[in-house]
Structure formats: structure tokens, C-alpha cells
């Protein structure tokens with residue numbers, strides 16, 4: 001809630017910061033770009049009933065009875081429509097009949113866990129009031145309760161639904177780890193390996209182990225482990241299979257199974273792109289690749305197409321790419337490694353408000369990282385109300401030499417001199433450099449074509465005080 005209020009406060013009064021490149025002040029307002037997360041989390045923030053409901057998609061109205069279910073996207077949901085539905089459910093709740101609310105939730109697929117507390121409270125309160133105030137009509141009690149709800153609007157409604165310039169139903173992009181790797185890649189892998197006999201498993205493992213990992217951006221392959229724990233694979237292992245299986249299983253599976261693995265491989269190759277050069281062409285390719293995956297999966301087991309939410313979500317990928325860019329940009333895989341940190345923040349707190357405690361703890365850690373990595377901060381003093389400072393050079397030098405700190409806080413990989421092939425590093429400009437700002441253009445060769453890109457010069461190095 002505090003976050004929501006602070007976010008809105010920057011719209012009313014823009015936050016002011018110092019731009020170290022130009023040395024001038026600039027202003028900004030906070031804006032929620034999108035909400036990456038796994039499918040249950042995205043359903044929750046979008047006020048949706050969940051993937052187990054009849055209307056299984058938080059992005060569209062697809063669903064209903066088994067007859068009506070299909071894998072084409074339904075009419076897209078909007079945040080205004082979801083908010084209106086939640087308001088309607090509150091009004092129903094104020095009449096004191098729980099069944100009407102639950103029926104409405106099942107019919108629409110909208111059930112906001114944030115407002116659900118108030119809905120349950122309203123039902124109970126309305127029932128009690130109807131019993132005690134015999135002379136009063138139901139409409140009067142309802143109006144009174146709704147006034148009470150409206151007077152505390154911010155506490156009752158899910159902040160994601162009232163967020164300005166954001167459509168949370170559409171700004172919850174398809175997530176590549178949970179929907180692709182742990183979704184269709186896993187389903188495809190399951191349909192293949194479960195039918196194998198021991199000799200086929202051994203043959204597959206030897207083929208997989210012989211993979212040349214050069215250029216695949218994957219860690220070392222442990223084929224024996226992958227085969228032994230075939231049903232318990234995690235993201236990076238499935239990423240290996242998505243890239244390599246098509247070459248190894250051609251004579252170990254049926255034609256239909258092989259078709260699914262090929263279609264999944266093509267889609268995965270299309271999705272793991274950091275940059276899209278021709279959006280129209282790319283979207284057409286993705287649409288065809290998605291349709292091929294769905295057709296191949298339907299040929300193997302048609303019931304899965306309507307039962308598995310992750311198959312349905314594939315049809316939303318083109319819209320998400322058009323709205324938010326390449327979907328690997330919203331991947332949550334790298335954040336998964338923070339799960340232990342989240343857990344410790346909660347375990348080592350006073351357990352009064354775990355989410356708040358975690359948020360505060362992470363904010364403190366981020367502030368610490370900002371300071372030790374040479375970030376600037378504003379210090380208010382009586383004589384000089386706005387003085388911008390940074391940590392002392394002794395601390396910065398200490399951090400520079402400490403591999404542990406740099407690793408924990410992921411500070412400047414370029415300082416360690418381990419640059420990935422193709423990666424670029426912005427060289428800091430010395431504070432003595434008085435040249436006007438310029439742009440450095442670099443070129444690189446790719447498949448015989450020369451591509452150009454421009455890099456702005458990095459912020460100037462701070463002038464350390466002389467001791």
C-alpha cells in the first residue's frame with residue numbers, strides 16, 4: 001500500500017534527482033511497466049480466480065464449459081472491467097448472501113484475493129445488521145455499508161487494479177521459465193522419456209553427453225543425472241533439452257512425438273532472442289510456431305489442450321511481445337536465485353508482517369549496494385539543503401579489491417575482467433576530461449553483415465577528495 005501511495009505521489013509531484021552525465025537536475029515519475037511472475041502470482045495480482053477455475057486465463061475470457069473451451073484467445077480482459085466486476089461483487093456481498101458472490105465469481109473468473117477479505121467481512125456484517133435492525137430495510141443497510149467501503153477505497157481495492165497507466169490483465173506477460181521450460185518443454189519431454197526402455201535411456205544419455213556445449217549458453221551437461229531424475233528437472237536442464245533433443249530422439253519416439261519436439265524447439269529458438277529487428281516478421285513467425293506446437297500437442301493428447309493453462313497462454317505471446325518486447329526481457333529465472341534470500345528475510349523477522357519486512361530488508365540491501373558501488377545520495381544539511389555525496393574513496397577501493405562483496409552484490413562484472421563474448425562495457429570518463437559529451441560508435445561483423453550501434457559515454461568518475 002505504501003508503495004502504491006509513493007508511486008502515485010511521484011505523479012502529483014515529480015521526484016528530483018541529479019543527472020551525473022549532464023550535471024543537471026532532472027525529474028521523473030514512477031511507472032509500473034509490467035508484472036513478471038509465475039502464473040498463480042500473475043492471476044493473483046490481476047484479480048483472477050486462478051488457473052484451476054473454469055475461466056482459466058487472467059488475460060482473456062477464454063473458458064467456460066468444456067464444450068466452450070478452446071485454445072484461441074478469448075476477448076481480452078481489461079483492468080477497468082476487472083475493477084468494475086470487483087465493485088459489483090462488493091455490492092452483492094453487502095446484501096449478506098454468500099452464494100450470490102461465489103456464483104458470480106465462478107461465472108466471471110474474477111476473484112480478487114485482496115478484496116476477498118472485505119467481501120467476507122461485508123457478508124458477515126450485513127447478516128448481523130439485518131438481524132439487529134429489524135425496522136431498517138435491506139437497501140438502507142446496504143447503502144450504509146457501501147459508504148463505509150467507499151470511505152476507505154485504497155484499503156479495499158487491489159492497488160494493481162487502481163494503478164495509473166497500467167492494464168494489469170495485459171501487463172502480466174507470459175513467463176518463459178514457468179510457461180515454456182516448466183510448461184511445454186516439460187510436457188514434451190514427459191511424453192517421450194516415459195515410454196523408453198532401459199537400453200533406449202542409455203542410448204539417449206550417451207547421445208546427450210556427447211553434445212558440444214560451445215555456443216549453447218548452457219552449463220556442463222550431466223546426461224546420467226538428467227536421465228535418472230527425468231521427472232524432476234529444473235529450468236536450466238530443460239533449457240538443454242529444448243535445444244538438443246531434436247537431434248537425439250528421432251529414432252526413439254513416434255512420428256507425432258517427434259513432431260511436437262521439433263515444433264517446441266523451433267518456438268524456443270524464436271523466443272530466446274534478446275533483440276527483434278523486424279517486429280512484423282517476427283510476430284508472424286511466432287504465431288506459426290505457436291500454432292505448430294498446439295497442433296502437434298493436440299495430435300498426441302487433445303484433452304491436454306483445454307486442461308493445461310500453459311498451452312493456452314502460448315497464444316498470448318505475440319500480443320505480449322508487441323506490447324513489452326522480447327519475452328526473455330521479463331524472464332523471472334534470474335530472480336529465482338533470490339528465493340533463499342526472501343526466505344531468510346522472512347524467517348529472521350518478527351513474523352508480524354512478512355511481506356513488509358522482506359520489502360524493507362531488500363530496500364536496505366539495495367541502498368547498501370548503491371552506496372558501496374559508488375552511487376550518489378542526497379544529504380540534507382542546515383547550511384546546504386541539497387548536497388549530493390558519495391561514499392569515501394577508501395571504501396570504494398576496498399570494494400574494488402573485495403571479490404566476495406562484488407560477487408554478493410553483483411557489482412561491476414567488468415571490474416573482474418571476465419567479459420562475455422560480444423558484451424560491451426562502458427568505459428568511465430575521467431573527471432578531468434573536459435571534452436563535450438560524444439558518442440562512441442562501434443561496429444561488429446555478424447554473418448558477413450556489418451552492424452553498427454552507438455554507446456553513450458558512461459557517467460564521469462567522481463572527483464575524489466585529496467587526503
Ligand SMILES: [Zn+2]
Nearest residue numbers: 057059060062
Ligand atoms: Zn487467454
